[in-house]
Amino acid sequence: MVRIGLIYDQLRPDERLIIEAAKRNNIDLTLYDTNQLALEVTGENDGIEPADAFLQRCISYFRSIHVTATLESRGKTVVNSFKAASTCGNKLLASISLDRAKIPTPRTFLAFTEDASLKALEQLGYPAVLKPVVGSWGRLVALIKDVDSARSIIESREYLHPIQQVYYIQEKIKRPERDIRCYVIGEQAVAAMYRHAPADDWRTNTARGGIAENLPVTSELEDLSVRAAQAVGGGAFGVDLMETESGLVVHEVNHTTEFKNTVRVTGVDIPKLLLEYTQQQAKQ
Amino acid sequence: MSEEKCPDCEAAIPVPDDAVDGEIVTCPDCGLDLEVTLTGQSRSIKPVVIEKEDWGE
Numbered sequence: 001m002v003r004i005g006l007i008y009d010q011l012r013p014d015e016r017l018i019i020e021a022a023k024r025n026n027i028d029l030t031l032y033d034t035n036q037l038a039l040e041v042t043g044e045n046d047g048i049e050p051a052d053a054f055l056q057r058c059i060s061y062f063r064s065i066h067v068t069a070t071l072e073s074r075g076k077t078v079v080n081s082f083k084a085a086s087t088c089g090n091k092l093l094a095s096i097s098l099d100r101a102k103i104p105t106p107r108t109f110l111a112f113t114e115d116a117s118l119k120a121l122e123q124l125g126y127p128a129v130l131k132p133v134v135g136s137w138g139r140l141v142a143l144i145k146d147v148d149s150a151r152s153i154i155e156s157r158e159y160l161h162p163i164q165q166v167y168y169i170q171e172k173i174k175r176p177e178r179d180i181r182c183y184v185i186g187e188q189a190v191a192a193m194y195r196h197a198p199a200d201d202w203r204t205n206t207a208r209g210g211i212a213e214n215l216p217v218t219s220e221l222e223d224l225s226v227r228a229a230q231a232v233g234g235g236a237f238g239v240d241l242m243e244t245e246s247g248l249v250v251h252e253v254n255h256t257t258e259f260k261n262t263v264r265v266t267g268v269d270i271p272k273l274l275l276e277y278t279q280q281q282a283k284q
Numbered sequence: 285m286s287e288e289k290c291p292d293c294e295a296a297i298p299v300p301d302d303a304v305d306g307e308i309v310t311c312p313d314c315g316l317d318l319e320v321t322l323t324g325q326s327r328s329i330k331p332v333v334i335e336k337e338d339w340g341e
Contacts, residue, residue, distance in 0.1 A: 010306055010307075010308060011306060011307040012308045013308060013309070013310055016300065016307065019300075019302075031304065033304065033306075035306070
């Protein structure tokens with residue numbers, strides 16, 4: 001039997017669903033709290049021998065990629081891989097991967113100063129969206145409506161951590177007040193939902209109050225979502241898409257996706273599928 | 285599965301018997317996220333703080 005290690009930094013209800021799915025399906029699951037891990041990077045002893053494959057569930061991007069890199073260096077299988085996680089966790093690298101794979105994605109610019117950002121915005125037009133290259137839950141994502149708001153938003157970023165001064169600026173896609181989250185595991189889109197923006201916010205993240213609704217997976221949705229997943233390295237992902245007049249556009253691929261709302265509205269046993277996928281990857 | 289009382293709305297929150305220290309549980313009534321704290325044999329819950337570097341549906 002393949003032994004799976006669940007790596008986490010804070011155990012959320014999503015990870016609890018994984019634990020309960022493992023119990024129901026007699027899957028050997030061991031928990032690894034990264035707050036307690038002392039991983040030897042050099043030498044032969046990794047200190048976490050019992051597991052054959054790992055499900056990486058750290059909320060922290062930086063923590064997850066460092067642990068995953070260390071485990072992969074020991075020949076361990078990790079879902080998702082370092083390549084996939086490091087690409088998805090950085091929106092710029094994800095945009096590059098999607099564009100190179102010819103997947104429709106919003107037009108995006110990179111800039112480092114206020115002047116250069118204003119030049120980018122001239123080309124993109126207003127409104128546009130400024131996002132942190134690393135971050136989630138829609139935090140610090142700003143809607144830039146005009147030059148004045150651009151100046152004030154960028155000025156405020158100058159007082160933050162240097163990573164917030166990497167200006168990732170994207171066209172604002174004309175879309176309905178909802179987007180799509182499609183859950184891809186391996187080469188299959190296993191579930192999808194609409195995320196409706198709440199009345200008091202333009203962002204659709206359920207962490208910001210967005211409302212989830214089941215969406216049956218169409219062949220167009222599956223094809224595009226699986227291609228997006230493969231473009232970033234393949235694995236298990238939450239692919240975010242928007243509906244436009246010319247078709248679906250992929251704007252994010254998330255690598256340690258929360259799924260409790262997807263499970264609730266779709267009834268798909270994503271935690272079980274994740275565990276089975278991790279087992280399959282360990283056998284390959 | 286046992287229960288703890290929500291400090292905000294006083295509803296009963298189910299807590300798994302094998303809950304780990306720091307595990308997040310959600311009040312089924314008001315939706316408040318709470319963190320399980322294990323100290324020796326005793327267990328309590330407190331409001332959760334997940335505001336680190338990039339703490340993400």
